[in-house]
Each structure stands twice: as structure tokens, then as C-alpha cells.
Amino acid sequence: IFLVPLKKISYQIKKHIWIASVSLKSNFKNKIAVTIEEAKPIGVYFNGTNYLLIDDFGEVIDFIDEKNTFKYIKFFGENARINVVDLLIGIPFSLKPLIKEAEYINKRRWDVILKNNIRIKLPEIEINEALLQFVEIYDSMSAEDKSIIDFFDLRIPKRAIIKFIK
DSSP states (O other), X not given: OTTSOXXXXXXXXXXXXXXXXXXXXXXXXXXXXXXXXXXXXXXXEEOXXXXXXXXXXXXXXXXXXXXXXXXXXXXXXXXXXXXXXXXXXXXXXXXXXXXXXXXXXXXXXXXXXETTOXXXXXXXXXXXXXHHHHHHHHHTSOHHHHHTEEEEEOOXXXXXXXXXXX
């Protein structure tokens, strides 16, 4: 067991794009413990040409076919992949399943589009506070009211501007 090159094996395993971390340990008798953590995709980034699976740090995991992107939130816009971490930290857990895509606007702020096509215009800072305000308002609305909303503008602190479909 002393002759097994654990570092070399660990390095070879870590080179695979879906592996986030790997640990190999020997008890120096007759056992080797292997712990592998797989990368967890949280969304799809569209770079204008390809769809890329990304993790919660915005790191690219792998390419994905466009027809399989429906399972994930789609992120797009210049510098979106770099800034996705700030957005993900700010999204309340209850809101994540409702989000279809997020667009990074003018290299400074996000617009979030829900699965029912309501757009949420977010401020540059205090994203979490704005989204908590949105959840509070949205949860108090009826399904009929939700169906006629075009967008929520939350760019002004502690204010929500709601535009209805004409």
C-alpha cells in the first residue's frame, strides 16, 4: 500500500471537469479511503454562442445542449458569469424555483425573469432586500393580479413600481 501513488491518482481524478474536490487517504495497512465531491451546476450561462453549465461560483463546468437548459436558471449579459455569485446570494430560497432567467444589464445590475414572464428590475446593491420586498408583495397578490403584471421595478430602495400589461 506504500507504493500506491495517492497524489498522482488524486491529481488524475481532479482533472475531470465534473470533479469539485477529491481526497485519498491511506490507513497505511490495507485500505484507501476515497472521497469525491462532484461539481453541482446551479445554472446555465449563455455567452452568445454556447450554453455553459456553471457552479455557484460562476465557474464553467461543461457545455450543455440548448434543449437541456430548461432545468436551470439561464444567465446572460456581458459579465453575467462573473457577477452571478452576488445575485445567487441575494435570491431567497422560496423564489429560486420561480426564476426562468436573469440578465445582467449595462455591466451593473440584474433583471430577473420569472417563469410566468414577469420581469423584476433589481437595484445595483441590496439585491436581497429588494427581492424580499418582492416576495412579500408577490405572495399577497391573487393569481389573477399576477397574470396581468408586466414588471416590478425595485431599483428605488423601499419602493416597488408595478407595470401592468395593457
